[in-house]
Amino acid sequence: MSLVESTKRELQKLKDDGWDSLxxxxxxxxxxxxxxxLIMEEDFVDPRKPRKRTNITNMRQYKINCFYAVLDLQLQEFNDRFTEVNTDLLICMASLSPVDSFHDFDKEKLVRLAKFYPDDFSYGELLSLEQHLDIYIDNIRRDERFKSLNSLGDLSYLMVET
Structure with missing residues:
Protein backbone atom coordinates (compact mmCIF):
# COMPACT_ATOMS: atom_id res chain seq x y z
CA MET A 1 0.00 0.00 0.00
CA SER A 2 2.92 2.32 0.61
CA LEU A 3 3.90 1.86 -3.06
CA VAL A 4 0.38 2.82 -4.15
CA GLU A 5 0.50 5.94 -1.98
CA SER A 6 3.99 6.80 -3.28
CA THR A 7 2.82 6.38 -6.87
CA LYS A 8 -0.16 8.65 -6.25
CA ARG A 9 2.14 11.29 -4.72
CA GLU A 10 4.51 11.04 -7.69
CA LEU A 11 1.63 11.44 -10.15
CA GLN A 12 0.41 14.49 -8.21
CA LYS A 13 3.95 15.92 -8.17
CA LEU A 14 4.20 15.35 -11.93
CA LYS A 15 0.89 17.16 -12.38
CA ASP A 16 1.99 20.06 -10.16
CA ASP A 17 5.57 20.45 -11.39
CA GLY A 18 6.15 18.22 -14.41
CA TRP A 19 4.95 20.28 -17.35
CA ASP A 20 8.10 22.39 -17.74
CA SER A 21 10.32 19.31 -17.54
CA LEU A 22 8.22 17.56 -20.17
CA LEU A 38 4.45 23.90 -32.00
CA ILE A 39 4.47 27.43 -30.66
CA MET A 40 2.49 27.01 -27.48
CA GLU A 41 1.11 30.56 -27.45
CA GLU A 42 -0.48 30.18 -30.90
CA ASP A 43 -4.09 29.11 -31.42
CA PHE A 44 -4.73 25.39 -31.38
CA VAL A 45 -5.89 23.96 -34.72
CA ASP A 46 -8.04 20.85 -34.45
CA PRO A 47 -6.79 18.50 -37.20
CA ARG A 48 -10.31 17.14 -37.64
CA LYS A 49 -11.71 20.63 -38.28
CA PRO A 50 -8.76 22.76 -39.40
CA ARG A 51 -10.86 25.71 -40.63
CA LYS A 52 -12.92 26.10 -37.46
CA ARG A 53 -11.46 28.33 -34.74
CA THR A 54 -11.04 26.61 -31.38
CA ASN A 55 -10.43 29.78 -29.33
CA ILE A 56 -7.83 27.98 -27.22
CA THR A 57 -4.05 28.02 -27.38
CA ASN A 58 -1.80 25.06 -28.00
CA MET A 59 -0.67 25.45 -24.39
CA ARG A 60 -4.21 25.02 -23.06
CA GLN A 61 -4.95 22.09 -25.37
CA TYR A 62 -1.85 20.11 -24.53
CA LYS A 63 -1.29 21.13 -20.91
CA ILE A 64 -4.86 21.24 -19.60
CA ASN A 65 -6.83 19.05 -22.00
CA CYS A 66 -4.17 16.35 -22.44
CA PHE A 67 -1.42 16.37 -19.79
CA TYR A 68 -3.60 17.23 -16.79
CA ALA A 69 -6.51 15.15 -18.06
CA VAL A 70 -4.41 11.99 -18.37
CA LEU A 71 -2.84 12.45 -14.93
CA ASP A 72 -6.28 13.10 -13.42
CA LEU A 73 -7.55 9.88 -15.00
CA GLN A 74 -4.61 7.95 -13.55
CA LEU A 75 -5.14 9.41 -10.08
CA GLN A 76 -8.87 8.69 -10.25
CA GLU A 77 -8.17 5.11 -11.31
CA PHE A 78 -5.92 4.62 -8.28
CA ASN A 79 -8.59 6.08 -6.01
CA ASP A 80 -11.28 3.87 -7.55
CA ARG A 81 -9.23 0.69 -7.32
CA PHE A 82 -7.83 1.32 -3.87
CA THR A 83 -10.86 2.34 -1.87
CA GLU A 84 -10.70 2.38 1.92
CA VAL A 85 -12.21 -1.13 2.07
CA ASN A 86 -9.85 -2.53 -0.58
CA THR A 87 -6.89 -0.91 1.12
CA ASP A 88 -7.89 -2.34 4.49
CA LEU A 89 -8.33 -5.77 2.90
CA LEU A 90 -4.86 -5.67 1.35
CA ILE A 91 -3.26 -4.46 4.58
CA CYS A 92 -4.92 -7.30 6.48
CA MET A 93 -3.81 -9.84 3.88
CA ALA A 94 -0.22 -8.64 4.24
CA SER A 95 -0.33 -10.03 7.79
CA LEU A 96 -0.27 -13.51 6.27
CA SER A 97 3.19 -12.97 4.80
CA PRO A 98 5.55 -15.80 5.82
CA VAL A 99 8.66 -13.70 5.18
CA ASP A 100 11.17 -13.51 8.05
CA SER A 101 9.40 -16.20 10.12
CA PHE A 102 6.02 -14.47 9.88
CA HIS A 103 7.39 -11.17 11.16
CA ASP A 104 4.32 -9.26 9.87
CA PHE A 105 1.84 -11.67 11.47
CA ASP A 106 -0.85 -9.60 13.23
CA LYS A 107 -3.77 -11.35 14.91
CA GLU A 108 -5.98 -8.25 14.98
CA LYS A 109 -5.60 -7.71 11.26
CA LEU A 110 -6.28 -11.36 10.53
CA VAL A 111 -9.44 -11.33 12.64
CA ARG A 112 -10.47 -8.18 10.75
CA LEU A 113 -9.69 -10.02 7.50
CA ALA A 114 -11.97 -12.90 8.54
CA LYS A 115 -14.78 -10.40 9.12
CA PHE A 116 -14.60 -9.50 5.41
CA TYR A 117 -15.85 -13.04 4.74
CA PRO A 118 -18.96 -13.46 6.92
CA ASP A 119 -20.18 -16.45 4.87
CA ASP A 120 -16.99 -18.36 5.70
CA PHE A 121 -16.69 -17.62 9.43
CA SER A 122 -19.50 -18.13 11.92
CA TYR A 123 -19.78 -15.95 14.99
CA GLY A 124 -18.34 -18.75 17.14
CA GLU A 125 -15.43 -19.27 14.76
CA LEU A 126 -14.60 -15.58 14.88
CA LEU A 127 -14.57 -15.69 18.68
CA SER A 128 -12.14 -18.61 18.78
CA LEU A 129 -10.02 -17.42 15.84
CA GLU A 130 -7.70 -15.28 17.96
CA GLN A 131 -6.76 -18.25 20.16
CA HIS A 132 -6.30 -20.49 17.13
CA LEU A 133 -4.05 -17.87 15.55
CA ASP A 134 -1.83 -17.81 18.68
CA ILE A 135 -1.39 -21.58 18.46
CA TYR A 136 -0.86 -21.45 14.68
CA ILE A 137 1.86 -18.81 14.77
CA ASP A 138 3.69 -20.45 17.69
CA ASN A 139 3.64 -23.77 15.87
CA ILE A 140 4.65 -22.43 12.48
CA ARG A 141 7.53 -20.28 13.83
CA ARG A 142 9.05 -23.36 15.49
CA ASP A 143 8.67 -25.62 12.47
CA GLU A 144 11.87 -25.70 10.37
CA ARG A 145 9.89 -26.38 7.18
CA PHE A 146 8.40 -22.88 7.36
CA LYS A 147 11.64 -20.93 8.06
CA SER A 148 12.70 -20.26 4.47
CA LEU A 149 9.38 -19.17 2.95
CA ASN A 150 9.42 -15.98 0.86
CA SER A 151 5.84 -15.58 -0.34
CA LEU A 152 2.22 -16.53 0.18
CA GLY A 153 2.60 -18.87 -2.78
CA ASP A 154 5.41 -20.72 -0.97
CA LEU A 155 3.23 -20.91 2.15
CA SER A 156 0.23 -22.22 0.20
CA TYR A 157 2.34 -24.87 -1.51
CA LEU A 158 3.83 -26.05 1.78
CA MET A 159 0.43 -26.06 3.53
CA VAL A 160 -1.01 -28.31 0.81
CA GLU A 161 2.08 -30.51 0.91
CA THR A 162 1.91 -30.99 4.69
Missing amino acids: MTKVSSFCMKHDAEM
Missing part, protein backbone atom coordinates in the same frame (compact mmCIF):
# COMPACT_ATOMS: atom_id res chain seq x y z
CA MET A 23 8.40 20.57 -22.47
CA THR A 24 12.19 20.70 -22.06
CA LYS A 25 12.41 17.03 -23.10
CA VAL A 26 10.03 17.57 -26.04
CA SER A 27 12.06 20.57 -27.19
CA SER A 28 15.30 18.60 -26.93
CA PHE A 29 13.76 15.69 -28.86
CA CYS A 30 12.50 18.01 -31.60
CA MET A 31 15.88 19.70 -31.99
CA LYS A 32 17.74 16.38 -32.02
CA HIS A 33 15.46 14.94 -34.72
CA ASP A 34 14.97 18.20 -36.62
CA ALA A 35 11.22 18.09 -35.98
CA GLU A 36 9.03 21.16 -35.99
CA MET A 37 7.76 22.16 -32.57
